[in-house]
Amino acid sequence: MEAPDWSGIEYLGMDEFALHKGHRYATVVVEPLRRQVLWVGEGRSREAIRPFFEGLDEATRRRIKAVVMDMMNTAFDREVRAQCPNAEVVYDLFHVVVKYGREVIDRVRVDEANRLRQDRPARKVIKSARWLLLRNRENLKTAEQAVRLDELLAANRSLMTVYVLKEDLKRLWRYRHVGHAKRLWEGWYRRAMDSGIAPLMQFARRLRSYLPGHPGPLSPPAAYQRARRHQQPHQGHQTHGLRLPGHRLLLPENPCRLPRKYAMNRKFAP
DSSP: OOOOOGGGOOEEEEEEEESSSSSOEEEEEEETTTTEEEEEEEOOSHHHHHHHHHTSOHHHHHHOOEEEEOTTOHHHHHHHHHHOTTOEEEEEHHHHHHHHIIIIIHHHHHHHHHHTTTOHHHHHHHHTTHHHHHSOGGGOOSHHHHHHHHHHHHHOHHHHHHHHHHHHHHHGGGOSSHHHHHHHHHHHHHHHHHSOOHHHHHHHHHHHTTSOSSOOOOBOOHHHHHHHTTSOOOTTOOOOOEEOTTSOEEOSOOTTSOSSOOEEEOOOOO
């Protein structure tokens, strides 16, 4: 593995992955702009990842501006804040979408199937549509699957609502103009709360807690954008990044796993 040039590293990406079936995990740390693996270690606790930070000198740790990670891993969050005093903690959209699929789409699918117990053919269609609803439309394998998805959504208003709002939520991280992104979030949250769909409303409230508490002017993170100018953009993919002054960064990509991942800013106390 090529030794990294720490003098130019300002952003980190962290993610956990399973070593074997069961509950054995390891952690990978990458430089997200260059997509360079910096460190891999067994475990996902604060103690497990601490050797990575202890191997950095104080100047390097202070230079780190943002670290992107899974929203659910509080160990990563706490250790980064303890080791990198100037770093923003950033949450990637990949895990947000996975959580949305599990807690909203799948929950609504089960609820709708239970509601249709007396209509056995309709219930069977909904029960068997789990992966069809969770998979991105562009990842459907056949034209028949696309037709089946369209027919399912047209026939069930609740499933249509949560599916469309999932796609709209992903758009939030792709906006370059901050005013548009802000309006999209406000409209998305309003539609979620007006839907009357309990799992969707609960998810929207929880997600809102990770956003800045008070509206304010948004601006591009200049240092991140300057760094991105030196990188080759991915085909068909634009570079976007936003932040709220005084709040945590929102970065567009987290390549800890795969290229198409985004980041969610987390609120902190002023």
